[in-house]
Amino acid sequence: MQARLLLEDGTLFTGRGFGAEGGSVGEVVFNTGITGYQEVLSDPSYCGQIVTMTYPLIGNYGINRDDFESIRPYVHGFVVRRHEDVPSNWRAQYTVDQLLKEYGIIGISDVDTRMLTRILRQHGTMKGILTTGNERVEELMERMGTTPLAIDQVARTSTKSIFNSPGDKERIVLIDYGAKSGILRDLTKRGCDVIVVPQDTTADEIRRLHPDGIQLSNGPGDPKDVPHAVNTIRDLLGEYPMFGICLGHQLFALACGADTGRLKFGHRGGNHPVKELETGRCFITSQNHGYAVLDESIAGTELEVTHINNNDKTIEGLKHKRYPAFTVQYHPEAAPGPYDNGYLFDRFLQMIRDNKEANPERPRQAQLSETLRGELQYAQK
Secondary structure, eight states: OEEEEEETTSOEEEEEEEEOOSEEEEEEEEEOOSSOHHHHHHOGGGTTEEEEEOSSEESTTOBOSSOOSSSSOOOSEEEOSEEOSSOOOTTOOBOHHHHHHHTTOEEEESOOHHHHHHHHHHHOOEEEEEEOSOOOHHHHHHHHHHSOOOSOHHHHHSOSSOEEEOOSSOEEEEEOSSOOHHHHHHHHTTTOEEEEEOTTOOHHHHHTTOOSEEEEOOOSSOGGGOHHHHHHHHHHBTTBOEEEETHHHHHHHHHTTOOEEEEEEEEEEEEEEEEETTTOOEEEEEEEEEEEEOGGGSTTSSEEEEEEETTTOOEEEEEESSSSEEEESSBTTOSSSOOTTTHHHHHHHHHHHHHHHHSOOOOHHHHHHHHHHHHHHHHHO
């Protein structure tokens, strides 16, 4: 089955199709990971994107039940140099081709992914259309031009209802903007009582859950497409300790008065060097984002830059100067990528404990008595 990838600048790639048949429009991006294609396919942050893998062999270890980062893949297309349809690994249960067929996702192989990546690096990410049909190039260009890129990816990927992953330690409300399963795994293995809530949950609804801390998840798209999330974070800032990851980091920055902007071709891969300014230590990180907090927008806010990217010096971490809150642009839960940054979850939990010690809660009985006295005084009036 022939497949074609057409970029908005007119560049056409012809290859062999696998997965589903049909056509799909999306933002064409590239990921530099050598392994982890299953996690990439199932990362909700790729919703709306046609993902190119720069590593030349994809599919050689198959797909298994354990390495998904969400309940289903959200990519709009998959581009590889060579697709291996006979995997060899004891964990493999089925193939990439079968996974893409199951969820209606088009794949294309036998493409010069090196050339494609060089184009994206030089000109930036761009819209593309992936098809297995026989339409003329002019028809594909017209279809691509009249199909807008998605701006509702957060709503598409977020949970639609609240659910709980019980634990006997700190209660964490995880706001799901398209959260990877790795975040939930890292919190639950530390004993946290995690309540996952939809992306449009209000500040008052979160308060009624009586959290000890709030986790702002990763997610797809432009942070400015979800202004309600910015307002919710602003309302809760200072009331509870916060830890933001990726999109959560960008939303937190917007809530604090900073600004975000689009990167030329983004950071997507498992080997991005990040410098922690306090210690001077360099961490190798897993990243997946097309937007970043603008350095010049930090002045005049109560934010302090804690980490920078050693490649392009973009902001990779922030903390609030007054409130117990910090964020990172990269993925401490990895999946795929190095697990070196998991200590940030421990730092978050220690922040919660320190905040509790510095601000002890009044006994529940005293709170109830005060409420009852207020109600009685109101009734007497």
